[in-house]
Amino acid sequence: ADIGTLGKLVDITDANGQARDELTVNRNNISVLLEPFFEVRAQAAIEGGSLIEDIVEIDIRDIASTISLQANPGTVEQAGGSVDLLAIVRDNLGDPLAGASVNFLTNAGMLASGGAIVFTDTAGAARDTLSATQGQLEILGVGAAIVISAETSGFAGELLEDTVQIRIQSSAPVALFEFTVQADGRTVSFTFTGSGREPLTFDWTFVSVPAGSFSETSNLRNPTVVFPAAGGYTATLTVSNAFPPPATRTRTVTLN
Secondary structure: OOOOEEOOOOOOOOOOOOOOOOEEOOHHHHHOOOOOEEEEEEEEEOOOOOEEEEEEEEEOOOOEEEEEEEEEOOEEEOOEEEEEEEEEEEEOOOOEOOOOEEEEEEOOOEEOOOOOOEEOOOOOEEEEEEEEEHHHHHHHOOOOEEEEEEEEEEHHHOEEEEEEEEEEEOOOOEOOEEEEEOOOOOEEEEEEOOEOOOOOEEEEEEEEEOOOOOEEEEOOOOOEEEOOOOEEEEEEEEEEOOOOOOEEEEEEEEEO
16 A cells, blocks of 8 residues: 555455455545545466556545634624524545535534534535524623534544634623714714614703703704703713613713
8 A cells, every 4th residue: 555554464365265454544644645545556476476466546535634614793692693604624635525524513502403414515615503592692691602613524533623602792782972063063963873782772861061051851862952052061871772781871062
């Protein structure tokens, strides 16, 4: 053989004219090959001392060498969501490997495959989808990670694996806003720039500084307020949704 180790160099044929041997090949042997195959020869001496020979080629292109896993998106809200999974399997030459068996695993949520084997296509790709509900993610908690792995079998049954982590983000509101003073110097437009799982509830309060001369409220997402005079005012926004606690932010508006 070109590579590997044979159990015995010489064997005597049996009554059926058959001789047997075992070839042991490891990954290091394969890594030095320049071609996607190696040869094994069998020789026999015949009358007159001549040798006859037969050769077989062992194809290594159908053996997985690497697997890589990608997840999109890389985060999921605590309210639940889905993540698309893509595993790419390549052979020893770095080419995509079609027909490889891939098993996706997760520590939370449910896989569209149900844990069954998924086979790679001609591009070496195997796909699955993770779906997770709010109840399933609450077990892990905000800031924790869903751990997903993809496995396939390599040379001689070697387990090849890649793992990604999907971070669980809070669905609670974040109160952020910007404001713009219009040309008249008294009209101010407020724009919500925060985040949070919809639907969101907005509670705005606009108060003069010192308090007492002006006070106004609004429940709009992006309100516009006409202030009575130059001076200082505070704008306070409280945002709420189904994921406590509510978020509050206060900014000072100064009109000249």
